[in-house]
Amino acid sequence: MTRSVDQVNAALHDVRRMPYGLARSTAAAAELERVDAEGPDAARAYALFVLVEAYVWGGEVTKAYLPFTRLLRWWDEHPEHFDAQDAHSLFWSFKWMVGHLMEFPDVPAGQIERTLDDMARRYALAGNGTNAVALERFEWARERGSADVEDAYRAWVATPRDEYSQCEACEPGDRAAYLFETGRYDEGVRLLEQVLQGSPSCATEPGDMLSHLQLAYLEVGDAEAAARTHRRGLRHLDTGVSMTGPTGRHVEFLARTGNAARALRLLVEHQAFLTEADSPGDRLGFLTSASVATGVLRDTHADAPLALRDVPASTVAELDDWARREAADLARAFDARNGTTAASERLHAAWARGARTLPVDLAVLRTDAGGTGSTPVPAGSVTTGSVTTAAVAAEVGTAGVGTADAVAAAPAPRPSEGAPDDPSAAGAPGAEPADADGLLALAEDVAREDPVRAAQLLRRASTLLETVGHLDRAGFALAEAAQLAAVDGDDEGAAPAFAHALALLRAGGVAPRFVGPVVRASARVAARRGDVPAALAQVDRTLADLAAADDTAAEPRAADLVERDASAAEHERRELRDSRARLLATAGELDAAATLAERVAEEFARAGDVGDAAHAFWLAGRSRSAAGADADAVDLLESAMEGFAIVHDRDARATVANELVAVLRRLGREQDAAAVGAGLNG
Known part of the structure; x- marks a missing residue:
């Protein structure tokens, strides 16, 4: 029986409550497929938008363009099926598409300009404000390093805000990033200091603006403010969306402030960004910051060992050479698309700023009477496991309770x-x-x-x-x-x-x-x-x-x-054994970790600690998958999902589902993967 509009909207609302990732994208695609097959037509616009949103924020930007073009065509052919919210979502998603197309050097400049012109035309026909269009024109001029970029920036800032403007938390950070890029540090610092007094918040803020601000304080020589801002920024890196750029800027900050051990630890922890990111533009941003950091560190830590999985480098010097080659190649690809040398010039300007350093004491508890708590990197101290560097605390709220x-x-x-x-x-x-x-x-x-x-x-x-x-x-x-x-x-x-x-x-x-x-x-x-x-x-x-x-x-x-x-002692014994499994995973002993984690999960389950059991099954499944045994991981991840469903931990369940979908796809079980996404709303 065909569902009503309200029923479809409720299902789509449930999809939008899921964490971004493969499971959410799969669930959104399943809902759209059902609407396409069964109707009602009045729900199609919302279904298309939900899929666009899932792809854009879930790390699959290139997949978003097809449902976006379908959404535009549906608007042109059947505007009567769009309510006010659908129309708003359509015009809002234009900003995502124009902005993200710039992040892929394979997308021709002509396509970007046509999409931008189409955005401007459609906004004008609909009587929308033009602030969003002015922003995208500025970003495109900035990307290419056009002579009129300053005029485009001023035009954007002077255009009145409207319902399609960047959110009030994001816009100041975008403005300040350009001001810092052009050397206007005092102006950018004043802007962000004023904004941060109001505690702005969104998916990426205040983490993004804080990551820029810490580096600006470094440039103006304010070590105390730099330390304070860095610490605050660290607390906003785990937001549920990719924070590639801010993470890279924290790595750079630590290297340029004399905190070598911390810089390398953070870099190794987030090493996946060296080879993978939501877009080539995001990857270039991380590689730029990382290569600034390694360029600074190789002077005194060239031979410091690094345990990297997918990068052919084992020391700081080798990583510096590799990262600079990768970044330069990507910059040239963007230059070829843009018809300018702006990307390469920005990269070389970033490398040059590595020479500007400022000692910043980040010690909370000093390790000795005169030390700062920022010690040189001892041999072998920067390591990582195959699952995650911090596998001991791989999931929030599990074995690692606070003191x-x-x-x-x-x-x-x-x-x-x-x-x-x-x-x-x-x-x-x-x-x-x-x-x-x-x-x-x-x-x-x-x-x-x-x-x-x-x-x-x-x-x-x-x-x-x-x-x-x-x-x-x-x-x-x-x-x-x-x-x-x-x-x-x-x-x-x-x-x-x-x-x-x-x-x-x-x-x-x-x-x-x-x-x-x-x-x-x-x-x-x-x-x-x-x-x-x-x-x-x-x-x-x-x-x-x-x-x-x-x-x-x-x-x-x-x-x-x-x-x-006796019950308390038994509970603590299970927690410690769970921690032992996580330590083994961190050390790369994945089979031993998975075996122990599965055993501990069963112990938690027998004791009625369903949530803890789910976390332990999750660790076991991740360890099996990381060890190359995807087939063995499926049942374990499914057990984790079942446990999180019982304790009504929706976010954890959806996050495990992301991993399960990836495992099933690697096994060629596409129908099962689709069923996982669809089942999350059951």
């Missing part, structure tokens, strides 16, 4: 016994408390707005608590400080802080089930630093401590307390 959970679950701490004053810890006179409890309370108050200060307050409190013998409280406070440092990218400071925190907790007699969450948080940092053996040793030690605690005769207690503690 706050350990603090909350730990036995009630003893009250402070009046720790001696420490003038150096108290800061300026009257500025901060001098006692541990006061420092802990202040850290909690400022943690959201100023996590760096909170981490430092926690470490001061830990020192005071350790001095008076409260080793358990000292350990938990220091673990919290380490976690805040890790979130802000200071793995060099977090790693020794975690190590000392664990020593304090164990010396303080803290039960292994409360030490476990700190071990798991510490393991994530160790994995990022390439020190998987140390992380595995900590996990194995804690598992042994849990087993020993089971064998130790406890003092007589109520049966319900014994049962509660």
Whole structure:
């Protein structure tokens, strides 16, 4: 029976709620196919737009042009089937198509100009505002390096905003990017500082503008603002859409500010962008930033080893040579299409700016009295696994719980016994408390707005608590400080802080089930630093401590307390084993990781921890797939999807579906892949 317009619209709305990726695109294509076959005609415009949107933001831009041209033809032939929202979506998608066509050097300049002219004509016929058209004309002039680019920029900025303008979060970043590109740093900085006061937000903002702003502060010599902006920008890299450009700019920033270890760690973590991106333009942008970074780093770290999967380079110097060749080839391809030398000129200008550096201290917890926490890269320290560099924390909300959970679950701490004053810890006179409890309370108050200060307050409190013998409280406070440092990218400071925190907790007699969450948080940092053996040793030690605690005769207690503690210990044992599997995956031991993850998933399932079981099945499936055993991965990924469906984790389910669709397509099971997408809305 033919569905009503409302029923189709509801199904399409469900598709639009899915994370971008193969599963969403597959589901959107299935809905359009059904509308094409069954109707109703009044729903076709929306179905076409949803597919265009899915392709554009899901990394399949080249596929978007066909449904887009169908949408235009449908508008020309049957405007009566477009309601106001459909019409708005049609004209809005013009901006995506014109802008993205520029990102592919194989698309002829004539096609871009015809599409842009068609956009202008259609906007005029519909009586739309012209701000969006002015923006695309500016971007095309900028792409080609035309003599009239400044006039085009001013024309865009002077054109009144309308309902088709860039969102209010994106437009300032686009303007500032051009201002920075043309050397007008002060003007661009003022613009973004004003905008950021209002907390702008969209799919890519404020992450994109912050990535530009940090580099602008570098250019004007403001190290403090650069550090603050970099830290804030890092928190906005994981947005659910590809952040190729901002990620590359963070790599460049770290290299140009003397933070070599962090730069290489971030580059290796996101190495896939070196060879793959949503478009050749995006890839050129990342390669440009990456080659600026490697050009800076090869002066002092030329022989530093890198573990790269798909790039024929094993050291910084070799990667620099390769990245520059790749970037230059891509730039020449764009120049050939554009009929200018603008792309190559921009690339060489970027390489030249690598000579402008500024030391920026990004340490949250200093590793020694005079150090900055940014240490040279030791041999072998920059490594990655075949699944993901941070495979220990591959999914949000799984085994790696924060240390706050350990603090909350730990036995009630003893009250402070009046720790001696420490003038150096108290800061300026009257500025901060001098006692541990006061420092802990202040850290909690400022943690959201100023996590760096909170981490430092926690470490001061830990020192005071350790001095008076409260080793358990000292350990938990220091673990919290380490976690805040890790979130802000200071793995060099977090790693020794975690190590000392664990020593304090164990010396303080803290039960292994409360030490476990700190071990798991510490393991994530160790994995990022390439020190998987140390992380595995900590996990194995804690598992042994849990087993020993089971064998130790406890003092007589109520049966319900014994049962509660035993259940908590078993839960922590499963979490630690899950972390062990993730560490193995990070180390590239994929078969062992998959085998253990599957076993742990079954343990979670028997215990009723369905969400945790789903995450473990997901890891097992990803590990099998990464090891080349796609056929073995299918059932595991399907189990993960089933688990996420049971716990109503829609986003995680759809993300797993993206991976399952890719696996099924590699196996040639196209019908099964299509069924996965369609089934997500069932």
